[in-house]
Amino acid sequence: MKVGIFSDAHKVGAEAARIVIEAMNGATIRNLGVATGSTPLNLYAELRKAHEEGTFSLADARAFALDEYVNVPEDHPERYRNVLRTELVGDDKTGLKDENLFTPDGNDSDSLVAADRHDAAIRDNGGVELQILGIGSNGHIGFNEPGTALTSRTHVDVLTRQTREDNARFFDDDISKVPTHCITQGLGTIMDARSILLIATGSAKKEAVKELVEGAVSSFWPATILQMHPNVTVLVDKAAAELLTRTDFYKDRWETL
Numbered sequence: 001m002k003v004g005i006f007s008d009a010h011k012v013g014a015e016a017a018r019i020v021i022e023a024m025n026g027a028t029i030r031n032l033g034v035a036t037g038s039t040p041l042n043l044y045a046e047l048r049k050a051h052e053e054g055t056f057s058l059a060d061a062r063a064f065a066l067d068e069y070v071n072v073p074e075d076h077p078e079r080y081r082n083v084l085r086t087e088l089v090g091d092d093k094t095g096l097k098d099e100n101l102f103t104p105d106g107n108d109s110d111s112l113v114a115a116d117r118h119d120a121a122i123r124d125n126g127g128v129e130l131q132i133l134g135i136g137s138n139g140h141i142g143f144n145e146p147g148t149a150l151t152s153r154t155h156v157d158v159l160t161r162q163t164r165e166d167n168a169r170f171f172d173d174d175i176s177k178v179p180t181h182c183i184t185q186g187l188g189t190i191m192d193a194r195s196i197l198l199i200a201t202g203s204a205k206k207e208a209v210k211e212l213v214e215g216a217v218s219s220f221w222p223a224t225i226l227q228m229h230p231n232v233t234v235l236v237d238k239a240a241a242e243l244l245t246r247t248d249f250y251k252d253r254w255e256t257l
């Protein structure tokens with residue numbers, strides 16, 4: 001695991017974009033794993049800028065979402081498919097085609113079947129080249145909440161109270177409007193990606209980042225499974241890095257590897 005510590009969220013976004021552009025421009029299987037939440041928004045803005053400048057395009061690529069809420073109306077702006085459309089789809093964004101954006105169908109009458117279908121779509125299209133991840137304040141990745149099996153595949157789950165409180169800001173600050181269920185890539189599904197880029201900014205993430213980088217592998221901090229992956233880059237700002245103890249070594253490794 002490589003850890004890069006930057007002064008602020010904008011620098012994290014710029015570095016994340018550099019990594020995504022380099023990985024996707026050199027990839028033979030052009031499948032990008034995409035996350036939602038507010039953390040990747042700087043990164044997506046940088047990717048749109050690079051597309052406008054002609055140095056990056058997802059026109060011939062596929063994007064696979066990490067997760068989706070269950071039973072959010074099709075036209076709701078916070079439905080993750082709509083969030084990702086707004087950020088990435090179209091010639092005025094990154095060139096990604098709508099038919100090449102794969103999201104779990106949270107409105108399928110059978111969510112279990114929809115979850116299996118998403119897992120199969122990733123596998124059948126050759127897997128994910130680079131998976132972008134954020135992290136929840138409780139250490140979740142995707143919507144793999146504490147206690148999720150470390151080998152899980154894409155599945156239906158219940159959101160924790162903490163996650164629903166964290167995400168209430170997207171639903172008029174009203175927790176009763178936040179969905180209770182989700183479909184999420186499993187931890188095993190995420191681990192199948194050839195490389196992983198996790199970004200975390202702000203002090204609300206400092207405990208989760210401490211566990212991710214320096215804690216013991218445990219389903220109670222689901223992101224710690226990434227310690228078992230051979231190609232993970234973690235980008236954090238100073239606030240999210242506050243509890244890390246080996247920062248001199250992370251810096252040496254970052255600068256010399």
Ligand code: GLP
Pocket residue numbers: 035036037038039040066067133134135136137141142143163167
């Ligand atoms: C959400 C998403 C995750 C995201 C996390 C953090 O609930 N399901 O994919 O990484 O929570 O979100 P944010 O970046 O807004 O803090």
